Amino acid sequence: MEKSTIIVLVSALSFLSFLGLTCAKDKFIVEGTTHCATCHIQFLTELSKFLKVSQVRKANRLGFLKKYRLPGCADMLKELEINEDGTLVA
Template identity: 45%
Template sequence: MAKSGAILFLASALCLLSLSNLAECHDKLFVQGTVYCDTCRAQFLTRLSSFMPGATVRLECREKESGNVTLSKEAVTDGTGGYSVEIEEDHEDEACQVVLVQSRDPECSEINVSPLGNQVARVSVTRNNGMVSPVLAANPLGFIRKQPLPECSAVFEELDLSPDGTEAPLQ
């Protein structure tokens, strides 16, 4: 009788432990996104863009009023150019963004700092956003290639854009 009681107690303890691990995993958030090489210097993804393994990004959260950094975590992209940053706590009342840090490709390592650039992805790091999933998607981020690929002129033509990214004039 004592043996069966001990087994029941042990089984109950294991069940509670597994439930607490499940709850702990559910409390975490994951900011995920991709990094690409802007091979045409277009400031957006094109059919010639390539995703970048080994690129480094940083998730930063700051207090909105003081600007003090409350979270700073780096991640390196995998073989498909994707990254995931695990976050333990909610940052609902803060401004959070993913920024480009470093490229592993010397031919595609420039960070565009213009207002139209794609070097920053703002993300709301909170569970209080109506979403059930703990995965928060960030917009793609792109390093710029030093020299555009020769095929880029055809891409701009297909999109009715000039090489500087503006709409091509009507003919």
Template identity: 40%
Template sequence: MAKSSIFILLALAVCFFSFFVSTHGNDLKNRFVVHGTVYCDTCNVQFVTKISEPMAGAKVRLQCVDFANDKNITLSKEATTDEKGSYSIEVDGDHAEEDCQVTLISSSRDDCTKLDSDKHLNQAAKVSITNDNGLIHSPDRLANALGFMKDQPLAECAEVLKDLSLNPDGTEIEDNS
């Protein structure tokens, strides 16, 4: 009798699990998390260096717009970075037919607020929020790091950039040998 009761309970558990997956499977399949970081660009070169500083408390926005009508915003979510300069934004639904990107909203530091509009008209990190893109089916989406710049680069930037074979303006040092 005890064996048949256990068998019935196991059969009910399997049925319930199968029902749950069949009714909620697409919801779970189309749930994503966009991860990224924000930093203070201490050398004003628009990429992370060894002296870049993670920015806690910065605000970012994930926004998706319809490919067919770029004025039709289909998703807009904001996040604030943690003490390591990292953020995570949960997204429900597949956004295969949309252009999605993370942009900087506001800096948390008075000494690091500048955006380089000359080099990049739009400080943004594009992300693909779909499972129909040929990538591994993972819910995690990684956005490129985004940075605010200091008003004046730090003094040690010249040495850091020299180690990277770059001039202080970020251009490559010419090899005259």
């Protein structure tokens, strides 16, 4: 009897965990600045210029790409704007 009760409880717990996982929304917050990297070295240098208002394209969690698409991520692309404060706006 105890064995079957444990099996039922573990099954219910597994099902509820799976249910919570499927209903969870993927959220993340991005803070930062946008700059024009004239040297294409992807970090700030003396030649880098900050952009106040521009558009970027959210490609995935790993980065923002202006014109290049990542294979398999076409459904995740979304245009974002950067306001005059340098804050990303969805």
